[in-house]
Amino acid sequence: MEARRPLPCVLLVEDQENVRQVFLNLLKRNGYAVTEAANGKTAIEQLKKKHFDLVLTDLRMEPVDGMEVLRQARKIAPETEVVVITGFGTVSGGVEAMKLGAYDYLEKPVESEKLLFIIRRAIEKKELVYKVEQLQKELREKYAFDHIVGKSEKMIDVLKIISQIASTDSTILIQGESGTGKELVARAIHENSARKNQPWVAVNCGGFVDSLLESELFGHVKGAFTGAIRDKIGLVQQAHRGTLFLDEISEMSLPMQVKLLRFLESSEVRQVGGSASMQVDVRLIAATNKDLRKAVKAKTFREDLFYRIHVIPLTLPPLRERKDDVELLSHHFLEEFNRKLNKSIKGFSKRAMVLLRNYAWPGNVRELRNVIERAVALTRNEKIQTEDLPFYDSDQRIFQSLGAGNAVISLRELEKRYIQQIMQKAKGDQKKAAEWMGISQTTLWRKLKK
Ligand SMILES: Nc1ncnc2c1ncn2[C@@H]1O[C@H](COP(=O)(O)OP(=O)(O)OP(=O)(O)O)[C@@H](O)[C@H]1O
Numbered sequence: 001m002e003a004r005r006p007l008p009c010v011l012l013v014e015d016q017e018n019v020r021q022v023f024l025n026l027l028k029r030n031g032y033a034v035t036e037a038a039n040g041k042t043a044i045e046q047l048k049k050k051h052f053d054l055v056l057t058d059l060r061m062e063p064v065d066g067m068e069v070l071r072q073a074r075k076i077a078p079e080t081e082v083v084v085i086t087g088f089g090t091v092s093g094g095v096e097a098m099k100l101g102a103y104d105y106l107e108k109p110v111e112s113e114k115l116l117f118i119i120r121r122a123i124e125k126k127e128l129v130y131k132v133e134q135l136q137k138e139l140r141e142k143y144a145f146d147h148i149v150g151k152s153e154k155m156i157d158v159l160k161i162i163s164q165i166a167s168t169d170s171t172i173l174i175q176g177e178s179g180t181g182k183e184l185v186a187r188a189i190h191e192n193s194a195r196k197n198q199p200w201v202a203v204n205c206g207g208f209v210d211s212l213l214e215s216e217l218f219g220h221v222k223g224a225f226t227g228a229i230r231d232k233i234g235l236v237q238q239a240h241r242g243t244l245f246l247d248e249i250s251e252m253s254l255p256m257q258v259k260l261l262r263f264l265e266s267s268e269v270r271q272v273g274g275s276a277s278m279q280v281d282v283r284l285i286a287a288t289n290k291d292l293r294k295a296v297k298a299k300t301f302r303e304d305l306f307y308r309i310h311v312i313p314l315t316l317p318p319l320r321e322r323k324d325d326v327e328l329l330s331h332h333f334l335e336e337f338n339r340k341l342n343k344s345i346k347g348f349s350k351r352a353m354v355l356l357r358n359y360a361w362p363g364n365v366r367e368l369r370n371v372i373e374r375a376v377a378l379t380r381n382e383k384i385q386t387e388d389l390p391f392y393d394s395d396q397r398i399f400q401s402l403g404a405g406n407a408v409i410s411l412r413e414l415e416k417r418y419i420q421q422i423m424q425k426a427k428g429d430q431k432k433a434a435e436w437m438g439i440s441q442t443t444l445w446r447k448l449k450k
């Protein structure tokens, strides 16, 4: 059950007793917790003592006026919204208050409906701002280096390099198979750079047809092509002062590569159909799961562009080459999904962990994460067991069909039974059987002779 939300707190500052009573009753009736202050001085003391969501203050008071309450509130509690009440016909005071950071102002005589509306909206805005800040904080934490899990030698090397290069402005090329964490690493580099409070813009170069990619990247002017009904700013311009992440850069067509190179050399962009160019300052991080050198040899990737982005190359090792990380990551994801799925799975059985470590992980960390999510969601066991893992099924069937079950039999015996069974399935066709077993026909022939 969700915890009951506390009532929003309002500090009501008004020197006229009778007016204060009217506001007090109105606010209380409408679900606010109200603290009263009969003058500006008490109000400022209250602000120092307690947290308020909102201050509602009269402007004309002696000796400390509402404007001073507002100024102090901005200093003492900048997250608290302030609404001021001006005297009849003195709108200018309200305008000045807004310049000082008041959320809004109301003119006397105040209509209750209007007052309630403004207060509700002010508090909603404050909560929204708070939520956005929370989210940004979470994101920042998510992309801190310590969220890149890994203690294998290969990963430690990667982590060392990225902590060295994060603060520079160098172009980085991240290579690695699908799911090895290229985007995660790119984002972490941004979050640990001097540009962290500036935009992070990620573009999947494989996600657009050519003409579209150009206008996505560089923008276009109205009328540049059918459908360009207004000027549009490009992602490159949006990344100004920040980091531009070009994912799957190998998917870019040769003509687009020329345009990208031109931009990288000049730092100038021109919108499609436009004539003026604009200076843009971005740090580039590119990623690819293809071997770019090969692409250069095959002439699908321009050599000059390759050298332009191959300033600091970073290669993320496939998961099968860092088995220790499999274990660490499995526990990491177990925790994540325990939390998300409200479960309390205790860990992995020994055999399950052996299976996890020895699996080839063609989809790398992403695949591991999916496997753990599925296992946590579906298991009825206290610990994850072999049968909770999707690639277990086939092995288990083989074990059972070979009559081995949990019994310990010799490897030679197991192999004999296995070969017999496959031969049966292949109806004696040695070629087919060898293919199924992933061995050469000669090897099979030798084994059959034994
Ligand atoms: N070292 C790591 N520690 C924790 N999580 C990781 C790690 N590496 C990858 N992940 C997670 O694995 C998933 C895939 O990572 P990411 O999207 O960065 O891979 P990618 O290399 O960009 O893949 P693709 O080439 O398919 O785009 C994400 O959920 C990411 O958070």
Ligand SMILES: [Mg+2]
Binding pocket: 182, 183, 247
């Ligand atoms: Mg990616």
